Amino acid sequence: MRIERIEDAADVRLADYRDLTDVALRRVLEPAHGLYMAESAKVLARALAAGHEPRSVLAQERWLPELPQLLGDRDVPVYLVPAEVAEGVTGYAVHRGVLAAMHRPALPAVADILRDARLAVVLEDIVDHTNVGAAFRAAAGLGADAVLVTPRCADPLYRRSVRVSMGTVFQVPWTRLPEWDGADGAGAQLHAAGLHLAALALADDAVGLDGFAAAPPERVALLMGAEGDGLSHRALAAADTLVTIPMEGGVDSLNVAAASAVALWAVGRGQRARR
Numbered sequence: 001m002r003i004e005r006i007e008d009a010a011d012v013r014l015a016d017y018r019d020l021t022d023v024a025l026r027r028v029l030e031p032a033h034g035l036y037m038a039e040s041a042k043v044l045a046r047a048l049a050a051g052h053e054p055r056s057v058l059a060q061e062r063w064l065p066e067l068p069q070l071l072g073d074r075d076v077p078v079y080l081v082p083a084e085v086a087e088g089v090t091g092y093a094v095h096r097g098v099l100a101a102m103h104r105p106a107l108p109a110v111a112d113i114l115r116d117a118r119l120a121v122v123l124e125d126i127v128d129h130t131n132v133g134a135a136f137r138a139a140a141g142l143g144a145d146a147v148l149v150t151p152r153c154a155d156p157l158y159r160r161s162v163r164v165s166m167g168t169v170f171q172v173p174w175t176r177l178p179e180w181d182g183a184d185g186a187g188a189q190l191h192a193a194g195l196h197l198a199a200l201a202l203a204d205d206a207v208g209l210d211g212f213a214a215a216p217p218e219r220v221a222l223l224m225g226a227e228g229d230g231l232s233h234r235a236l237a238a239a240d241t242l243v244t245i246p247m248e249g250g251v252d253s254l255n256v257a258a259a260s261a262v263a264l265w266a267v268g269r270g271q272r273a274r275r
Contacts, residue, residue, distance in 0.1 A: 003080060021092055035104055041070055057077070122224065
């Protein structure tokens with residue numbers, strides 16, 4: 001690693017880290033520049049373990065002793081800045097010690113990540129980065145083999161998604177689906193991979209999760225929709241089964257992150273019991 005001390009927030013070397021709190025701006029800049037942000041040493045370590053490579057690292061002086069072990073022999077610039085410079089550039093007080101601008105890896109083909117998948121999660125149009133990150137954490141912790149996101153779903157590699165997931169977005173294979181319709185659409189590709197599509201939805205003809213999970217298909221994709229709107233009509237039309245989580249206390253549904261955790265636990269347990 002190459003240590004470069006910077007005292008000026010306007011320094012052009014810090015361009016990748018500028019205005020990290022501006023969601024609309026970062027949504028355009030990060031994919032266009034082929035990067036994403038890894039925040040904290042733990043998240044960076046998981047990204048590196050997944051084979052991702054840093055373009056640069058931003059840190060404060062007190063975190064310098066941790067970096068050699070973290071970065072190894074990588075020839076990457078490490079920008080050491082005072083706390084006020086870090087805040088001036090990013091737009092917030094940087095308490096987690098380390099930020100890294102990471103090269104964004106190419107997304108795999110849908111067929112490739114589903115080839116051996118028994119349990120997958122599909123996130124349709126989830127626009128809240130916190131929910132996306134929490135759903136990935138549930139997927140990693142509860143044994144999902146893959147996560148697929150639709151074209152309008154929030155970026156799993158956005159800083160907040162990565163942070164909430166605790167870096168598990170680097171553990172679970174994921175990619176973006178196309179739109180639902182057509183011979184090469186999302187529904188066709190999921191079915192071509194041999195997955196039974198179980199849509200979590202409030203519907204009169206939905207089966208209870210407990211019943212579905214008691215004897216689940218060998219290979220299942222759980223379709224999860226945005227809170228409020230739920231799944232689109234096209235997603236529901238592609239589904240093989242509509243599934244609902246029985247609720248009590250006058251509550252009709254859970255948010256998508258909680259619902260994905262409940263469904264993954266139940267269906268995964270049922271699949272393991274059948275083997």
